Amino acid sequence: MLRYTLNRFKWAIITLWAVITLTFIIMHTIPGNPFAKEGAMPPAVYENLQVHYGLDKPLLTQYGNYLLEVVQFDFGPSLKSSSISVNDYILKGFPVSLHLGAQALVIAIFFGLILGVVASLKRNKWPDYLSMIIAIVGISVPNFILATILINYFAIKWNIFPVATWATWQHTILPSIALSMMPLAFIARLMRTSMLEVMGQDYILTAKAKGLKRSGVIIKHAIRNALLPIITILGILTANIVTGSFIIERIFGIPGMGDMFVKGISNRDYPVILGSTIVYSAVLILLIFIVDIAYTLIDPRIKVTGEKK
Amino acid sequence: MKKSKFSVLALLMAIMLMLAACNGGSKETSNEKEGGSGDSSGSKVLNVNNSSEPGSLHPANAQGTHESWILEHTFEGLTKKTEEGKIVPGSAESWEISEDGLTWTFKLKDGLKWSNGDPLTANDFEYAWKYALKPETAADYAYQLYYLKGGEAYNSKKGKEEDVGVKATDEHTLVVTLEQPTPYFLDLTSFYTFYPINKKVQEENPKWALDAKTHVSNGPFKLTEWKHKESLKIEKNENYYDKDKIKLDAVNFALIEDENTAWQMYQSGELDIAYPLPVDVQGQLVNSGDKEFKNGAELAVYYYNFNTEVKPFNNAKVRKALSMAINRKEITENVAQGGQKPAFGVVPPGIPDATGDFQENTGDLFEENAAEAKKLLKEGLAEEGMKELPEFSILYNTLDSHKKIAEAVQGMWRDNLGVEVTLENAEFQVKLDREKAGDFEISRAGWVGDYVDPMTFMLWETDGAYNDAGWSNKEYDSLLKEAKSTMEPKERMTALHKAEEVMIEEMPILPVYFYTKPYMVKSNVTGVYAPINAYPNFIYADKK
Numbered sequence: 001m002l003r004y005t006l007n008r009f010k011w012a013i014i015t016l017w018a019v020i021t022l023t024f025i026i027m028h029t030i031p032g033n034p035f036a037k038e039g040a041m042p043p044a045v046y047e048n049l050q051v052h053y054g055l056d057k058p059l060l061t062q063y064g065n066y067l068l069e070v071v072q073f074d075f076g077p078s079l080k081s082s083s084i085s086v087n088d089y090i091l092k093g094f095p096v097s098l099h100l101g102a103q104a105l106v107i108a109i110f111f112g113l114i115l116g117v118v119a120s121l122k123r124n125k126w127p128d129y130l131s132m133i134i135a136i137v138g139i140s141v142p143n144f145i146l147a148t149i150l151i152n153y154f155a156i157k158w159n160i161f162p163v164a165t166w167a168t169w170q171h172t173i174l175p176s177i178a179l180s181m182m183p184l185a186f187i188a189r190l191m192r193t194s195m196l197e198v199m200g201q202d203y204i205l206t207a208k209a210k211g212l213k214r215s216g217v218i219i220k221h222a223i224r225n226a227l228l229p230i231i232t233i234l235g236i237l238t239a240n241i242v243t244g245s246f247i248i249e250r251i252f253g254i255p256g257m258g259d260m261f262v263k264g265i266s267n268r269d270y271p272v273i274l275g276s277t278i279v280y281s282a283v284l285i286l287l288i289f290i291v292d293i294a295y296t297l298i299d300p301r302i303k304v305t306g307e308k309k
Numbered sequence: 310m311k312k313s314k315f316s317v318l319a320l321l322m323a324i325m326l327m328l329a330a331c332n333g334g335s336k337e338t339s340n341e342k343e344g345g346s347g348d349s350s351g352s353k354v355l356n357v358n359n360s361s362e363p364g365s366l367h368p369a370n371a372q373g374t375h376e377s378w379i380l381e382h383t384f385e386g387l388t389k390k391t392e393e394g395k396i397v398p399g400s401a402e403s404w405e406i407s408e409d410g411l412t413w414t415f416k417l418k419d420g421l422k423w424s425n426g427d428p429l430t431a432n433d434f435e436y437a438w439k440y441a442l443k444p445e446t447a448a449d450y451a452y453q454l455y456y457l458k459g460g461e462a463y464n465s466k467k468g469k470e471e472d473v474g475v476k477a478t479d480e481h482t483l484v485v486t487l488e489q490p491t492p493y494f495l496d497l498t499s500f501y502t503f504y505p506i507n508k509k510v511q512e513e514n515p516k517w518a519l520d521a522k523t524h525v526s527n528g529p530f531k532l533t534e535w536k537h538k539e540s541l542k543i544e545k546n547e548n549y550y551d552k553d554k555i556k557l558d559a560v561n562f563a564l565i566e567d568e569n570t571a572w573q574m575y576q577s578g579e580l581d582i583a584y585p586l587p588v589d590v591q592g593q594l595v596n597s598g599d600k601e602f603k604n605g606a607e608l609a610v611y612y613y614n615f616n617t618e619v620k621p622f623n624n625a626k627v628r629k630a631l632s633m634a635i636n637r638k639e640i641t642e643n644v645a646q647g648g649q650k651p652a653f654g655v656v657p658p659g660i661p662d663a664t665g666d667f668q669e670n671t672g673d674l675f676e677e678n679a680a681e682a683k684k685l686l687k688e689g690l691a692e693e694g695m696k697e698l699p700e701f702s703i704l705y706n707t708l709d710s711h712k713k714i715a716e717a718v719q720g721m722w723r724d725n726l727g728v729e730v731t732l733e734n735a736e737f738q739v740k741l742d743r744e745k746a747g748d749f750e751i752s753r754a755g756w757v758g759d760y761v762d763p764m765t766f767m768l769w770e771t772d773g774a775y776n777d778a779g780w781s782n783k784e785y786d787s788l789l790k791e792a793k794s795t796m797e798p799k800e801r802m803t804a805l806h807k808a809e810e811v812m813i814e815e816m817p818i819l820p821v822y823f824y825t826k827p828y829m830v831k832s833n834v835t836g837v838y839a840p841i842n843a844y845p846n847f848i849y850a851d852k853k
Contacts, residue, residue, distance in 0.1 A: 032738035035449075036745070042452045042774070044444070044465030052447035080372075081364040083519050084537050092537055148569070156577050163574045164565055166539065253565035255538035268738050 075275035086275035097256035101242035104179035116191020138185025147178040164253035194226040235291030352558035367518035368504035369441035383526040387498040410490030410796035422548040424531035431477035433505040493762035584828035592646030605826035605839030608758035626689030633682035652820035679725040705753035780817030
């Protein structure tokens with residue numbers, strides 16, 4: 001297990017390095033200049049900015065310097081904002097994005113599982129149809145539309161929650177719901193399919209034949225086994241939620257990392273693009289890593305021999 | 310068994326509540342931000358939205374509107390502007406201009422203080438301007454100080470700091486020497502790059518502007534709280550000389566980027582001012598007669614660049630034909646929908662002429678006429694040895710409103726001239742790059758004037774920094790030169806009127822409309838006004 005973990009860790013680092021290098025190359029190849037403005041900037045002003053941010057040096061030197069800084073967890077300054085460094089951006093924004101994502105995920109898992117289980121147990125009856133209608137709405141209605149609807153009713157018309165910003169726990173409810181609908185629907189559908197499959201398995205029939213209570217069979221045998229595919233996708237789902245809340249963060253004025261990435265790209269703010277890419281990649285790599293380990297723990301059939309293949 | 314089922318449910322619910330509680334516990338309550346005056350103590354607090362995190366609240370490093378709105382309320386330059394746009398003394402009490410227009414002597418008011426209580430002297434102005442020009446500062450707007458003698462030389466490392474034309478001769482006197490006569494220099498002194506900075510504070514702590522605790526300013530308000538990416542707060546500055554006229558106790562700035570969200574916050578009462586407004590909301594409000602709706606003038610023009618170095622757009626007749634074949638009124642009323650004014654010139658209304666308003670005196674410099682346009686297009690193409698327009702596109706930066714306008718223009722050219730144009734969108738930075746490289750046929754552009762003078766819209770000088778059309782005309786150049794050489798208003802304005810006429814006659818750009826500044830103010834808020842070249846100002850606002 002230790003060897004497996006260490007090996008996976010090594011590959012995680014290599015992947016991260018590859019991401020940094022590729023992003024660095026792409027960033028300097030795409031058209032657009034961080035200092036471009038309407039009208040040409042006087043050459044002296046442009047030159048001063050280049051010198052100030054070290055962009056006058058050869059690309060290889062810039063790359064080397066950047067790697068050295070990253071190793072020391074220094075992601076540099078933002079080219080567009082001297083008031084906040086990339087480190088500040090991350091330290092401030094990441095916990096917020098993580099909080100929003102975690103809250104959305106808890107809602108998604110909790111209600112998604114309930115809907116999926118209920119749908120499978122009441123197959124082709126109204127609870128099934130209702131659950132699946134909710135699931136279809138969750139998947140097909142984009143979260144920014146849902147967010148607008150939620151704001152319109154819960155904030156403006158009924159005045160139950162505030163419209164936007166991230167000051168109190170009330171502020172977190174609407175964005176969490178908006179963000180959770182898609183994964184909730186996804187989990188519900190997957191859980192339903194998985195449950196139906198498991199419920200038809202021989203060991204369930206055996207358990208029933210042995211005279212076990214229906215609720216016991218469902219909870220102890222069916223749900224537990226049906227959870228496996230959910231756990232498999234949970235890593236990616238978590239990463240998607242934590243890193244994919246750009247629009248929700250923007251609509252609700254949440255000071256997370258979402259806008260940092262989007263604005264970084266549109267402003268050609270190199271340190272911001274690199275910093276956010278590194279954080280997002282690290283989150284993804286970490287979650288995939290955790291899921292791999294969790295998988296081996298949950299399903300004893302999967303052994304940690306994969307690395308020898 | 311049932312018990313365990315419920316315990317799982319209970320556990321999950323508990324986790325959710327814990328997550329919610331964790332967040333809520335550490336933060337302040339929302340009462341302060343929501344509705345009314347907000348504060349239980351009865352103090353007057355205005356709630357506005359700044360659209361984005363300010364890049365810097367240091368006058369030398371600020372780059373645009375997200376900074377300027379806050380700086381304009383926390384700092385004050387030598388001059389300031391009234392609601393009517395009149396330039397009045399700010400930190401300066403009076404000034405004298407030498408006959409040749411090159412030497413300006415400002416006398417500062419007595420007893421001026423910084424928000425930390427330090428005395429403010431002319432040295433702080435000299436220091437600030439030179440600091441912005443220092444190459445190591447790498448200030449974006451350093452070129453705003455190129456009007457000073459030796460300013461450009463110092464910024465481009467060709468000159469010395471001591472040769473820059475600004476000198477505090479004593480604590481109250483600032484002597485400014487300019488490179489050339491600049492009648493609008495007074496206007497510039499109210500711009501944020503010309504604000505003073507506290508020399509002592511800057512030298513002791515170069516990072517003073519990054520934190521509300523160390524931020525020091527000289528304006529009606531002072532920065533007291535800055536939660537990065539969330540909000541910031543300014544409070545009345547007790548050390549401001551005119552503090553008795555300031556009625557607000559504090560202003561909260563939310564930092565919400567999404568215009569729709571900000572608008573919803575205004576509707577729910579969480580904001581007192583909504584600016585900018587979403588385009589479709591503007592459309593609904595313009596003719597609604599809503600008492601909270603205001604539509605101020607804006608010092609800006611929306612236009613299309615022709616790449617005059619590409620055939621057949623090198624031909625003035627072709628350019629004029631395209632310009633005459635669109636219906637600007639239809640665009641402003643049905644597409645832009647912000648009460649904008651169709652542009653038949655390039656200088657927007659609201660700029661004083663020698664007498665009256667410059668734009669009103671100019672009138673319309675051309676007409677829309679589809680039949681005439683068709684004829685001109687044919688002639689122009691023939692002159693270039695062409696029968697029809699080759700494939701060409703309108704390049705615009707990705708934004709829904711630009712797309713809609715481009716689509717409208719596309720349709721009008723199709724209907725009126727039988728011409729097909731494709732639309733091409735690009736990110737803003739990419740569009741700028743392509744314009745600089747001349748890699749376009751027609752590109753969308755806009756220009757917001759830096760100061761209230763027609764000169765700020767005279768962008769098409771040969772090799773001028775903003776001349777993306779690549780147009781060159783000797784008469785235009787010499788008229789601008791003439792205007793720059795004199796301080797005599799009538800002579801200047803005549804030259805500038807002529808220059809605008811010459812430019813529009815050849816039409817290297819296609820003017821579309823003059824911007825407006827639509828915004829909403831709650832009816833219990835008074836004293837908010839929108840200067841032509843700034844965001845709505847609430848220095849003297851009051852809230853009931």
